[in-house]
Amino acid sequence: MEDIELYKLDVAGFKKDIARRDTLLAEQAHALKSYPEEIEALRASHSRLLAEISRCRTEANGIVAERDKEIQRLEKVVGGLKHSISTNTRIEEAVGDEVFREMWSRIGWEVMNWCLANGAAKGGVINVESLRDDVRKELETGIPEYEKLILGGHRVHVVQALLARLLIREIFSDWCFGITEEQNSVLCALEKEFTRSSLQPAINTWRSSTSILLRTSLLTTPTTTILPGIVEQTIRLSLHMQTQRAQFRIFPSLSSSSPAAAAQEQDNGDELDIEEEMIWNSEDMEELSGEDESELEGAKVLIVAWPGIEKWGDEMGECCHIRNCVVRARVVCDVD
Numbered sequence: 001m002e003d004i005e006l007y008k009l010d011v012a013g014f015k016k017d018i019a020r021r022d023t024l025l026a027e028q029a030h031a032l033k034s035y036p037e038e039i040e041a042l043r044a045s046h047s048r049l050l051a052e053i054s055r056c057r058t059e060a061n062g063i064v065a066e067r068d069k070e071i072q073r074l075e076k077v078v079g080g081l082k083h084s085i086s087t088n089t090r091i092e093e094a095v096g097d098e099v100f101r102e103m104w105s106r107i108g109w110e111v112m113n114w115c116l117a118n119g120a121a122k123g124g125v126i127n128v129e130s131l132r133d134d135v136r137k138e139l140e141t142g143i144p145e146y147e148k149l150i151l152g153g154h155r156v157h158v159v160q161a162l163l164a165r166l167l168i169r170e171i172f173s174d175w176c177f178g179i180t181e182e183q184n185s186v187l188c189a190l191e192k193e194f195t196r197s198s199l200q201p202a203i204n205t206w207r208s209s210t211s212i213l214l215r216t217s218l219l220t221t222p223t224t225t226i227l228p229g230i231v232e233q234t235i236r237l238s239l240h241m242q243t244q245r246a247q248f249r250i251f252p253s254l255s256s257s258s259p260a261a262a263a264q265e266q267d268n269g270d271e272l273d274i275e276e277e278m279i280w281n282s283e284d285m286e287e288l289s290g291e292d293e294s295e296l297e298g299a300k301v302l303i304v305a306w307p308g309i310e311k312w313g314d315e316m317g318e319c320c321h322i323r324n325c326v327v328r329a330r331v332v333c334d335v336d
Helices: 002-088 097-117 133-142 146-151 155-172 181-197 200-215 228-242 259-268
Strands: 247-251 285-287 300-306 308-312 323-327 329-334
Touching: 097 155, 097 228, 097 300, 097 308, 097 323, 133 155, 146 155, 146 300, 155 228, 155 300, 181 200, 200 228, 228 247
Parallel strands: 285 329
Antiparallel strands: 247 308, 300 329, 308 323
């Protein structure tokens, strides 16, 4: 009897297990029926996402295309600005001393070659009476020893010195070459006023910046038929000098190359002539007559055939007390 009871219990357990398994199978079958619906829902969602991605990609491509067009436009604008800046600031960039040395020396040699090519030969005679009044006055007041120099074989140097004086007086006498008389008066007065209240480095920066703003209209081809190439080179050199923060000056002064000094000279009604008593200085002068420069100490300078260039301060317009001779003046001394 006990065995029968045990069998009954086992059968009941089996039935329960079968029922549990049937329930589990039914649940799984029901779950399997719902999977296709979920898959379809996922597929629909996936399709919607693909459509959204496609739309976003299209919008993004449009935005990128517009951005690329804007970049190209801006690149053209920047390129134009760079070219404009490069063109407009070429003259105001700090120019090395060697550039001024090469330019000024070349102009001096071209003037001398012009003198030689146009009859300023050794042994010639200058007919002072045939000269224009202003040229004759320039010769007599600026080169009082011209007769002695001509007899001594320095006729070409006399003519060169005369041309140098005329060139420099016309190009370097104003605050900046090419400005009107009214502009010259205003700018000289301004700089004179600034010297009373401002430091020299600040004035140098103002002078350079103002010249840069003015110089576009000043860089014009000269209309003169006399030495047009030399005149144009000299004009460009003067504008280079004026737009530097360091002060570059022609020395000895034919007409003052310092705007502030020029304003003072105008107030005093004075004019500084280079042919006032000058003594040989080996650091600033080069002798043209072939004399031994070591034996010229204390010698009187008879003529400055071609002036030099001096520089005050550095490229930033500071250290204004420091002077550097960029180009030595070419002179003839009295060795008698």
